[in-house]
Amino acid sequence: MEIFSAIQGEGPWVGIRQIFLRLYRCNLRCSWCDTPESFELTGKGKVETPPGSRQFQEFENPISPQATVQLLLPFLSSSHHSISLTGGEPLLQREFLVELLPLLKQRKEKIFLETGGSLPELLEPVLDQIDFISMDLKLPSSAHERPLWDKHEQFLKLASKKESYVKIVLTKATLKEDILQALSLVKKIALSIPVILQPVTPVNGDLAPTETQMLEWHSLALSELPQVRVIPQVHKLIGQK
Numbered sequence: 001m002e003i004f005s006a007i008q009g010e011g012p013w014v015g016i017r018q019i020f021l022r023l024y025r026c027n028l029r030c031s032w033c034d035t036p037e038s039f040e041l042t043g044k045g046k047v048e049t050p051p052g053s054r055q056f057q058e059f060e061n062p063i064s065p066q067a068t069v070q071l072l073l074p075f076l077s078s079s080h081h082s083i084s085l086t087g088g089e090p091l092l093q094r095e096f097l098v099e100l101l102p103l104l105k106q107r108k109e110k111i112f113l114e115t116g117g118s119l120p121e122l123l124e125p126v127l128d129q130i131d132f133i134s135m136d137l138k139l140p141s142s143a144h145e146r147p148l149w150d151k152h153e154q155f156l157k158l159a160s161k162k163e164s165y166v167k168i169v170l171t172k173a174t175l176k177e178d179i180l181q182a183l184s185l186v187k188k189i190a191l192s193i194p195v196i197l198q199p200v201t202p203v204n205g206d207l208a209p210t211e212t213q214m215l216e217w218h219s220l221a222l223s224e225l226p227q228v229r230v231i232p233q234v235h236k237l238i239g240q241k
Ligand code: SF4
Pocket: 026, 027, 028, 029, 030, 032, 033, 034, 035, 036, 038, 087, 088, 089, 115, 116
């Protein structure tokens, strides 16, 4: 859908420069989603030319993995930390990734996966090619999605084999029981997995948690797990989408 250079604005790697490869389609509909344009395929994609310019050229979609590498070449020669596969839900493009990722690994590129964490069966075939995983844990009272606990648990078991962290988006309406269930899920798999509590950037009627809610939830999380931090979406503070 899109290839561009930007600053990672979420999680423990906030501030690094990455090449973003955004893929169409998502199996979820989180109420606070900030990329709903990824839901529908349009037959077009766009690539930032030159990298970091915010000037884009269109290309026909779908595009082959080989042609995607060609579009990525001007980005690969610059100093980026990694290639972030984002969406939508990038794992839905499994067949494309199974071909693309080995081509990028041949060039010694590091691969960073941003995922909703609900499709373990699609993670397994590409796991060997991925270096870092940013996995969302969707709380029903935050995302207004169906409960995904079993899928999240299966996913995190696999993801924990890589350098991974869990991100939990919180809103003013988030329920404490959901947070506790998420913490116990992480705890069951590994105490060492970092957890990022991300206050929602207000959108579609979802309000940000209050300061006291965030402090209470942070203390709650720290009573269960050693590595918990509160990090908002920093890229939006600098006007980056
Ligand atoms: S998983 Fe991500 S892209 Fe999909 S609906 Fe939720 S926030 Fe949007």
